[in-house]
Amino acid sequence: MIAYTFKRLLTLVPTLLAASVLVFLFIHLIPGDPAAILLGDTATPEEILALTRELGLDRPLWQQYVLWFKNVLSGDLGRSLFFDTPVLQVIADGAETSILLALLTMFWIVILGIPIGIVSASYKGTWIDQVTSGFAMLFASIPTFWLGLYLILIFSVGLGWLPSSGFPSVSDEGGWTNMRYLILPSLTLAAPNAALIIRLVRSSMLDVSREDHVRTARSKGLHPARVAIKHVFRNALIAVAAAFGFTFAALISEAVVTETVFSLPGIGRLVVQSILRRDYPVIQGVILIIVVLYMFVNLLVDLAYAWLDPRVSLS
Numbered sequence: 001m002i003a004y005t006f007k008r009l010l011t012l013v014p015t016l017l018a019a020s021v022l023v024f025l026f027i028h029l030i031p032g033d034p035a036a037i038l039l040g041d042t043a044t045p046e047e048i049l050a051l052t053r054e055l056g057l058d059r060p061l062w063q064q065y066v067l068w069f070k071n072v073l074s075g076d077l078g079r080s081l082f083f084d085t086p087v088l089q090v091i092a093d094g095a096e097t098s099i100l101l102a103l104l105t106m107f108w109i110v111i112l113g114i115p116i117g118i119v120s121a122s123y124k125g126t127w128i129d130q131v132t133s134g135f136a137m138l139f140a141s142i143p144t145f146w147l148g149l150y151l152i153l154i155f156s157v158g159l160g161w162l163p164s165s166g167f168p169s170v171s172d173e174g175g176w177t178n179m180r181y182l183i184l185p186s187l188t189l190a191a192p193n194a195a196l197i198i199r200l201v202r203s204s205m206l207d208v209s210r211e212d213h214v215r216t217a218r219s220k221g222l223h224p225a226r227v228a229i230k231h232v233f234r235n236a237l238i239a240v241a242a243a244f245g246f247t248f249a250a251l252i253s254e255a256v257v258t259e260t261v262f263s264l265p266g267i268g269r270l271v272v273q274s275i276l277r278r279d280y281p282v283i284q285g286v287i288l289i290i291v292v293l294y295m296f297v298n299l300l301v302d303l304a305y306a307w308l309d310p311r312v313s314l315s
Contacts, residue, residue: 005303012295019291020072024065027283068284077288078281082274087285090270097167097259097266101182101189102251108190109197109247114240116194117201122228124206132198140195144254148188148261155184165263185262189254193247200243204236211235241301248297252290 035051052058056067071078077087120132139147156164167181209232256268263269267286274282 005299009299012299015295016292020069020288021065023284023287023291024068025061027280027287028061028064068281072288077285080279080282082277082279082282087281090282091267091285091289094265094267094270096169097182097264098255098268100170100179101186101255101259101264101266104179104182104186105189105193105251106247108186109194112190113194113197114201117198118205118228118233120198120202121205121209121232124202129202133202136195136198138195139191140199142192144188144192145257145261147191148185148258151184151188152262167264167266182264185258185264188258188261189251192254193251196247197240197243200240201233201236204239205232208232208235244297244301248294252294 035048035057049058056064068078075088077091079085080087080090083090116132116136120129120136123129152164155162162184163181164184168178170176170178172178205228252268255266256271258264259266259268260272271283271286273279274286
């Protein structure tokens with residue numbers, strides 16, 4: 001497994017290089033002049049031209065890319081055009097919110113998706129199965145922005161139980177009790193993804209339950225719960241592990257909308273604001289970090305296959 005991991009890490013190098021080229025080119029195709037946006041509507045053409053030269057945006061794209069990628073290799077993602085601070089610092093300011101939101105969302109996905117999926121498979125064809133499958137299909141089809149707005153309307157405006165927007169740092173006054181600000185956003189993100197896990201756990205367990213080793217375990221008189229957990233669910237986890245890789249990608253895209261709806265100071269909202277400001281270095285830095293994280297998650301998923309199923313050969 002160590003040799004396979006090292007080989008996969010080497011293959012990430014050309015992938016990362018290709019991704020950096022695509023990210024750089026696509027970002028610079030966004031209409032709009034960063035210098036004009038920074039200076040405002042009252043700026044003269046001479047002032048815009050002077051700032052463009054100062055920022056190095058008048059150089060050919062290939063020269064800008066070479067300079068940017070050279071700095072990236074040294075750990076420097078550049079300097080934000082809008083904040084005039086290092087990009088890594090800008091990203092770090094919003095990282096706490098996004099990381100805690102992702103962890104809480106994954107918590108809901110696991111404690112809701114897996115147990116409900118097991119129950120649905122165990123009671124196949126009954127009213128319990130019909131109800132859980134129906135709700136799973138419902139939440140999988142609801143847009144996250146619509147669900148988020150209705151959660152705010154019910155639990156914030158109507159009942160007044162939870163905050164509707166913002167997120168004070170856990171290091172601020174209130175400490176970890178400030179996590180209540182992330183309950184509604186995390187549930188908004190978790191709902192469609194937990195629905196996917198429910199359906200996948202159910203279908204995977206039903207497929208595994210038809211295999212010979214499961215029928216043998218039942219014929220030996222083992223308790224149904226032990227058969228379901230030890231013999232069926234463990235083998236069904238192989239397909240579920242792959243789904244968590246897709247779930248991570250979904251969280252990234254959906255977090256942009258959710259953080260905007262709940263006014264969270266996270267990475268998703270930062271991307272939206274940076275696009276509106278044409279803050280190229282920040283957009284490039286955020287997307288590049290997301291690409292690296294996504295490749296790393298895919299590597300972990302592949303390694304999970306071998307851990308869950310010794311029959312899988314990593315070569």
